[in-house]
Amino acid sequence: MSNASLESNAAPLVRLDGVEKKLGRQQVLRGVNLDIRRGERMVIIGRSGGGKSVLLKHIIALMQPDAGHVWFRDHDLAQLNEEQLVPIRKETGMLFQNGALFDSLSVGENVAFPLREKGDTNEKEIQAEVERALKIVDLPNQSHKWPSELSGGMRKRVALARAAIAKPALMLYDEPTSGLDPVVSDSINKLMVRLGDELQMTSVIVTHDMVSAREVGDRIAMLYEGRIYCVDQPKVVLESQDPIIKRFVNGISDASDAIF
């Protein structure tokens, strides 16, 4: 059992309060309210292009809301400038959808990046830590390679190693299992659970993968038309009879969805 249920009454680690965001002409978020508790694994599901990644980026202030607030502990992120956010981001890690590895650095340097930025100078320890992290994501002895030499799935795993190596308090995963084969997906799911349980990491996972949502999530939130439609235990959400949730969870398209 994770810590989420033990601390459900404690102050949330992250609180989204009426977050609105417009990108171009599209109103992507229309007032999102969501509490993420310390130590829990919150899965956010929703249609493609529905604003899940945008929502995730608001949690570490990579985007600022047009209206509303994002609270991280006692800080209102919308009130902080880029430099004031630096200490907060030291406590967070994010896995980007396509990895976002630095092209100019090798795989090993990418993974070592957060450690070096933290001020670690012992090269031997850094190398050992990098090798250990790469082994955990099933990519041993790959540190000399360049990101351009890796497949999409491998990049994602390197990015996961990079995001998690400094053991942040809050990890954000943007579609961690998309584009991976079922075996690797399962290992990533297990890894997310392990990081959460062993290091008491709080995780927010954006995914389309219902298997992953079921296995990993302590709670599932569904984003629908720019708002949180429901938040509940995986079992409740995945077995819900609500037509909107049911259609999404079971992957049933409407006739109108299939018209070009």
Added chain:
Amino acid sequence: MTRYAQRTGARFLGMLQMGGQIVFLLCDVIRCLFRYPIRFKLLVRQIDFIGAKSVPVVIITGGFIGAVFAAQCEFQFRNLGMSSAVGPVVAIAMCRELGPVLCALMIAGRVGSAMAAELATMKITEQIDALRSLAVYPTEYLIVPRFLAMLISMPILVGLAILCGVGAGYYVAVHVLEVPGVYYWNNTEKFTHDKDIWIGIVKGFFFGLIILLVGCNKGLQASEGAEGVGLATTESVVDAFIIVLIANFFFTFLLNAIL
């Protein structure tokens, strides 16, 4: 007519916006210089890319411009019996105008465009967001090393272009067109002053700053997709060089009065 006015207006606003962004970027870079330690590894890498790897093109540009300029001057001055005056004309033109401006053109094409393309690609592949998520301030990590490397490299490159231009001019005039070498060199020394060299170096410094700020700004402001990267790259060269040419006009008068 309305459309034409709209387009001109949009262009003008775009230019104002770019001007504002560049000023903000410059202020941000200067603030970062004082606030964060310098990343020497990145600085050395950028000096290698901006400075060392530009040396061949700068030598070729400076050398051949000096050579043809000397030849053209000699063809005209020959009729007046003033062939040995070619030396100072070439030297002063290379120092004050041709060296810095042509060097800036080559660096805008080789370095400014590469910076814009690299930063734009980093932006659209979320690498800049990744830097931010890893608690690194992008200006400090990406722009400051490029800024310092450009300001160190550009005056040296301009000096090199001037040297090659003057040397090549001497070679063509004296060894190919048979102008007496002693008179040529004496006149060059007599009429070329430190001031001329300083004007070239100072211009080079500021042109480097323009190329850097325009290139980095275009990269950081690039719109999404491959088209955005392409546009940022092209615009970085065209805009930087136009600004260099206009700035050059004002620098010519300003530096002549100051130095």
